[in-house]
Ligand SMILES: Nc1ncnc2c1ncn2[C@@H]1O[C@H](COP(=O)(O)OP(=O)(O)OP(=O)(O)O)[C@@H](O)[C@H]1O
């Protein structure tokens with residue numbers, strides 16, 4: 001059977017592995033369960049099977065694929081694919097070269113290639129549209145399916161680099177599937193984050209092995225995956241920007257919600273900040289819990305209005321951080337991420353990038369050096385955890401904040417003499433293949449908050465960290481229909497106004513610390529944002 005190559009649906013691509021079949025199932029029964037429930041493409045990948053058995057298995061699977069009118073791809077073995085007249089072949093970087101495979105297969109078969117970096121995209125673009133039809137983009141996350149992985153996982157940022165290269169080299173014909181460590185708990189955010197920087201291209205599908213092959217109930221497992229693809233927030237509907245901007249009235253409403261919901265704010269934060277952050281949280285009518293106990297994160301995340309602040313200034317064990325991210329992402333509770341000293345050392349860069357790859361964050365907050373580095377607009381390394389001083393160009397900072405918001409699909413906050421807040425959380429929904437429908441980082445709404453210079457705010461330690469606590473309280477305290485952008489902007493506006501008030505009341509940096517907590521307490525409980533001193537403007 002030959003499929004019209006343009007009609008292939010890559011959305012749910014099942015790759016087989018019969019070494020992981022649960023008792024009572026067979027390769028064919030698992031594949032059929034998948035096909036019955038929404039698998040759109042099948043690849044036979046049996047690394048440890050002798051040729052004769054491989055051919056027999058391939059013929060069996062082919063019968064089932066024909067029954068469901070789904071194309072069958074063979075991994076690596078061009079000879080087997082030709083012998084059984086399969087619909088295509090998938091090869092890796094160290095398998096037979098693509099031009100040879102194409103020569104053997106002829107023009108009408110589907111040819112897939114595993115790609116991990118932009119230079120490989122440049123190569124396939126040079127070959128032109130008659131060579132590679134689709135690429136497996138990966139390895140995205142760590143996986144047990146690859147026995148001796150040659151490459152370390154690329155994460156969504158690596159996939160974005162590949163998608164950007166497809167745009168740059170104009171390989172418009174080439175379709176993409178994400179591969180490696182994809183599971184029900186991460187496919188939605190992978191699809192949501194993996195969009196080219198120009199907004200025009202996202203993945204065409206996801207490819208996975210174990211969630212179907214190793215499932216005791218492969219029908220239910222496939223249905224769940226299909227449901228995540230079809231019914232998710234990120235799929236099949238055009239996306240649009242949130243056009244509503246925060247106002248003092250909407251911020252007042254946020255504060256009322258926080259007051260009545262009294263969020264539980266789990267802090268995993270640096271030692272310097274712990275006591276200050278707990279007191280700021282209490283001043284905002286919320287409950288702090290400073291916990292780094294891995295075994296309790298799931299329980300905490302499930303408490304109504306739970307919110308997590310993750311600050312990497314001095315860190316808990318990485319496994320604890322990952323467990324916490326997973327726990328909050330799983331139940332869709334907010335995480336505020338503060339990558340302290342993001343690019344100060346190689347160790348911090350690596351740790352923060354690992355966490356950014358690992359999870360989805362509602363808000364990412366940093367000082368201007370951190371945000372410029374995250375946006376890759378900073379030529380210099382940070383010297384420590386503090387922002388490098390110097391005249392900051394507002395256009396550059398807004399640009400950096402928008403890039404971070406867009407790349408991580410988050411609300412990004414950049415602090416300093418003036419604060420920028422950009423909203424990268426789209427209101428609408430994403431569509432496989434078509435990216436964010438042309439919306440790019442520059443289109444994201446951005447607010448500027450300022451109140452003139454308040455240098456003393458930089459003279460106490462952990463003032464930025466406590467803005468993180470404030471944000472975590474505000475987004476945690478929202479009702480289920482509350483607006484996240486309003487909450488983050490409200491927190492930044494309150495914090496700046498409280499800083500100004502405290503600076504007029506204090507004697508020096510010691511009493512400023514105490515006055516700041518008093519001012520936060522006072523302004524929060526009075527709840528009259530229209531009378532706060534800091535100004536709130538749209539950037540345009
Ligand atoms: N010169 C300034 N004028 C006005 N506000 C400032 C100034 N410097 C910092 N701030 C405010 O102080 C808070 C902390 O900002 P900063 O950029 O110093 O964060 P940070 O470096 O992450 O802090 P830390 O790491 O010490 O917690 C923010 O709310 C910011 O708006």
Ligand SMILES: Cc1ncsc1CCO
Nearest residue numbers: 270272313314340385462
């Ligand atoms: C001083 C310091 N060192 C690590 S975290 C921190 C708090 C301010 O970011």
Ligand SMILES: [Mg+2]
Nearest residue numbers: 340367464465
């Ligand atoms: Mg900081």
